[in-house]
Amino acid sequence: MINLELPKKLRASANQAHQVAAQILRPVSRKYDLAEHEYPKELDTMAAMVEGLNDSGQGASGAALGRGDEQPKAVGNTNGGNMASLMNVIETCWGDVGLTLSIPYQGLGNSAIAAVATDEQLERFGKVWASMAITEPSFGSDSAAVTTTAVLDGDEWVLNGEKIFVTAGERSTHVVVWATVDKTKGRAAIKSFVVPREAPGLSVARLEHKLGIKASDTAVLLLQDCRIPKDNLLGDPEVNVEKGFAGVMQTFDNTRPIVAGMAIGLGRAALEELRGILEEAGVEISYDTPAYNQHAAAAEFLALEADWEASYLLALRAAWMADNKKPNSLEASMSKAKAGRTGTAVSLKAVELAGSYGYSQRPLLEKWARDSKILDIFEGTQQIQQLIIARRLLGKSSAELK
C-alpha cells in the first residue's frame, strides 16, 4: 500500500518552510513584483535559517540535493535531500516563486554542485550561493550547443563566452558555468565550472525585465578571459566520448522535480485563493456530487484540482526515485511537464473564474498567472520535456528523435 503521509522529519521542515512563506514571503510578494530588480532585503534574515536547513540536508530549493552515491543509506525506501527539497520548495513557492529563487544559498547551481562535485569540491563549494549559467545567445533548449570555451593555462582555466538569462546571476556568490574544453569533441567535452563572483573577467552586462518572477534577478554575464583555479572544474575532467553528456545532464534529474515543485506550490496558492473567492460568491464545491451536477465554476475547480493532484504525485515519484538511487530522467521530465503546464493552466483559469477581481492587482492571482509561465520554460521547456519522454518511452536516441 502507498502511504502518502509525510514522515515526521519532512513534515517539520515543510511546516517551517510554510511559516517562512506565510510570514516573510507573502507579505512582500506584491512589493517586489512592483519593484523589479530591487534587492529583497527581507530575505537576508533567512540566510542563517537556510544554512541550518542545509546542514540538516533539508534546503528549500535544491541546495541540499545529493548525488546518487551521497544519499542516505538506501535500503529500498528512503526519503532524502530530494524529497526534503521538494517539500520545502512547494511551501516557499506557495509564498512566492520569484522570492524563492532569490533565497540566499539556494541556487540551481548548488544542485549542480551537489550532483557532480567530488568530495573535496563539496567541502569547498558546499556552502556557496551558486547560480547556473547554461543558456547562451545562440541556444536555449539545445544545451549541447554550448560555445563558451574553457582553455587550460597552467594551473588555471580561462573562460570566454556570454551567458544569458542567469537566475540569481547578479546576487549569487558563485556561478556554475557550462563550457566546452574541446569543441571538436562535441557534447562530451562540455563541463561545468565553478566561477567565484570575484574571478577576474566575470561581469554582469545587464539585468532582464520580465513578465513575472520580477523579484528574481535574471542576468546577462560576460566571461572575458575569466580565470579560475584548475580544480574548479566540477567532477571528472576526462572527456569521455562514450559517456557523452551524462555528467552535466545528471543535474536535471534532480532539478526538474524541484521546478515541478515550484509550479505545484504556486498552483496550490492559486487553488486556495480561488476556492475562497468561489465560496464567497456562493459556489459550493462538493466531493460527493458528480461534477456535471455542480455549478460550472465548481466543476472547473474540481478538474483543476485533479490535475494539480496528478502533478503532485508525479513530482513525489521523481524525487523519491532520486533519493532511492533509481534512474529517474523519464519521471523527472514527466513531473516537470505535467506540473509546468498545470501551474500555468490553474493560475490563468483562477484569474478567469475570479473575473475582473482576479484580473486586478487586489489579489495575487494575476501575478501568479504571470509567474507560473517560467516554470514551464526554464530547466527545459514543455516541448523539450515531451521530447525527452518520447525518446525514453520509444527507446530512441537524441539523434533519432529531435
Ligand SMILES: Cc1cc2nc3c(=O)[nH]c(=O)nc-3n(C[C@H](O)[C@H](O)[C@H](O)COP(=O)(O)OP(=O)(O)OC[C@H]3O[C@@H](n4cnc5c(N)ncnc54)[C@H](O)[C@@H]3O)c2cc1C
Ligand atoms: C526568467 C528566466 C530565467 C532563466 N534562468 C536560467 C538560468 O538560471 N540558467 C540558464 O542557463 N538558463 C536560464 N533560462 C533560460 C531557459 O532555460 C531557456 O529560455 C529555455 O531553455 C528555452 O530556451 P530558449 O528561450 O532559447 O528557447 P528555444 O530553445 O529557442 O525554443 C523556442 C521554442 O521552441 C521549442 N523547441 C525548441 N526545440 C524544440 C524541439 N527540438 N522540438 C520541439 N520544440 C522545440 C521550445 O519548447 C520553445 O517553445 C532562463 C530563462 C528565463 C526566461
